[in-house]
Amino acid sequence: MFIDEPTEDEDDIDPFEALNVSTTAPAARGASLLDALAEDDGVEDESSEEEGGVIATLEMGGMMEMNEEIVESVIPLDEAGVNEEEDVDPFEELGATRPNVNVVESTSTNVNDALAAFMDEDEYQGPENTIVFEGESATGDESIEQEEVEEEIQVETEKARAQPEELYQFLLEGVWVDDVLDPAEVALMARKRRDLGISFETHLKILKQILHD
Amino acid sequence: MSILFQHALDLAWNDGRLSKRGAILLENFQEILELSDSQRSVVEEKHHLQVVPHLIPRGFGSGASTLDQWMTSLMDLDDELPRYLVSMGRQSLETGISKQAWIEGFAAAERMKCEFEFARGVWEPEFEVEILLWPEALDPVAKSLGLLLEEE
Numbered sequence: 001m002f003i004d005e006p007t008e009d010e011d012d013i014d015p016f017e018a019l020n021v022s023t024t025a026p027a028a029r030g031a032s033l034l035d036a037l038a039e040d041d042g043v044e045d046e047s048s049e050e051e052g053g054v055i056a057t058l059e060m061g062g063m064m065e066m067n068e069e070i071v072e073s074v075i076p077l078d079e080a081g082v083n084e085e086e087d088v089d090p091f092e093e094l095g096a097t098r099p100n101v102n103v104v105e106s107t108s109t110n111v112n113d114a115l116a117a118f119m120d121e122d123e124y125q126g127p128e129n130t131i132v133f134e135g136e137s138a139t140g141d142e143s144i145e146q147e148e149v150e151e152e153i154q155v156e157t158e159k160a161r162a163q164p165e166e167l168y169q170f171l172l173e174g175v176w177v178d179d180v181l182d183p184a185e186v187a188l189m190a191r192k193r194r195d196l197g198i199s200f201e202t203h204l205k206i207l208k209q210i211l212h213d
Numbered sequence: 214m215s216i217l218f219q220h221a222l223d224l225a226w227n228d229g230r231l232s233k234r235g236a237i238l239l240e241n242f243q244e245i246l247e248l249s250d251s252q253r254s255v256v257e258e259k260h261h262l263q264v265v266p267h268l269i270p271r272g273f274g275s276g277a278s279t280l281d282q283w284m285t286s287l288m289d290l291d292d293e294l295p296r297y298l299v300s301m302g303r304q305s306l307e308t309g310i311s312k313q314a315w316i317e318g319f320a321a322a323e324r325m326k327c328e329f330e331f332a333r334g335v336w337e338p339e340f341e342v343e344i345l346l347w348p349e350a351l352d353p354v355a356k357s358l359g360l361l362l363e364e365e
Contacts, residue, residue, distance in 0.1 A: 180309045187338045204332055211316055 164196035169206050176210070215256055216321050217246060217287075220353035222260045224280040232274025238281055245284075246324045286350040295330040296343070297351055298322050302334025303342040305358040310335060317357040 171192055175185045193203055221242050225235035243253050290297065302322075305314060315335065322331035333340050347355055355361040 176312050179312050181306065181311075181315065181335070182309055183306055183338060186306060186336055189336065190338055200333070200337065203336065204329075211312070 164198060165202065165206060168192060168196055168198050168203070169210065172203075172206060173210055215246060215248060215252065215324060216317050216353050216357045217324055218242065218248060218253065218256050219260065221280055221284070222257065223264070224283055225274075225276045226260075226265060226268060227276035227279060228272035228274065229268040229270030230272060230274045230276075232277045235274050235277035235280060238277055238284065242280075242284055245288075248324075283350060286348065290348065290350060293348075294325055295327045297345055297347045298325070298327045298331040298354075299334035299340075299342050300345040301347055301351065301355060301358060301360065302331045304344060304360055306335050308359060310358065314358050318354060321354050321357065 168189075172189065175181060175189060189203075192198075193200070198206075218239075221239060225231055225239055248256075302318070305318065310318075319328055319331060322328040334342050347360075352361055
């Protein structure tokens with residue numbers, strides 16, 4: 001079967017025809033061009049060439065009709081849901097206002113609205129049904145949280161207060177390294193007490209700890 | 214170990230024997246110093262093991278009188294005691310006080326309820342201290358602080 005010949009079997013789809021690509025051999029197209037240049041050669045040839053052109057035109061017309069049928073047999077993009085205009089709009093789906101990209105000033109507001117829609121949805125409202133035992137109030141969680149926060153603050157305060165004492169203890173241990181205390185070391189420790197805000201009583205307490213350990 | 218009770222034992226046994234009066238004075242002194250029985254036993258056991266075996270009996274416990282005099286003079290210091298201890302603390306610092314000397318000196322001052330004053334003399338250089346010659350009753354403390362040689 002030649003490619004250029006029309007086929008009666010419409011179901012047999014030629015990919016070249018479907019793509020509307022010329023299937024004429026390059027050599028044949030070159031020959032026709034040469035014939036067009038050689039018009040002066042003879043009238044008899046012209047009639048035969050005209051007949052050939054008519055045949056070719058008829059053939060091409062047949063192909064065009066068939067191409068239309070083939071194209072129609074392909075699923076249209078519109079029906080396949082590929083059309084961009086019919087895409088699902090998330091703003092419409094969520095019921096939020098679509099931001100107007102043309103108005104720069106209102107953009108941020110609209111975005112905020114859209115985000116606010118999400119925020120509203122995500123906002124935790126707490127358990128709908130809370131079991132309250134006897135002797136327990138509904139605001140028990142809040143008081144527990146408050147107690148935890150207070151405990152954390154207290155721990156942090158004690159830690160901050162303990163740090164200078166730890167530093168002072170470290171220095172005091174260093175003073176006894178040579179087993180003898182001299183006035184220069186005592187003056188240094190007195191200055192450190194002032195700097196670190198350590199009382200003399202605390203100094204004695206730390207000193208006792210060191211010596212009894 | 215309480216250097217004060219140690220000194221009291223030395224005085225009570227100074228002629229190689231301990232009299233009944235000496236034993237009673239030791240009991241009284243234990244109460245004055247507020248020493249527990251276990252604390253006293255630690256001091257007394259060490260004395261019996263290290264000192265008593267080397268003593269030569271020369272009398273019948275005349276040391277009780279010496280102990281009584283010493284205790285009386287120590288008690289008589291009363292209001293003056295803090296001043297002396299501050300001064301002794303400062304003097305010991307200037308000569309260089311060892312860790313052991315500090316522990317013993319502070320413990321003795323604690324027994325006499327003057328530990329804070331003694332500590333100030335050692336650890337507070339800004340605190341003005343009058344340098345005093347300590348009374349004989351405080352010699353045991355002076356010895357432990359290295360202010361007095363053992364022979365003296």
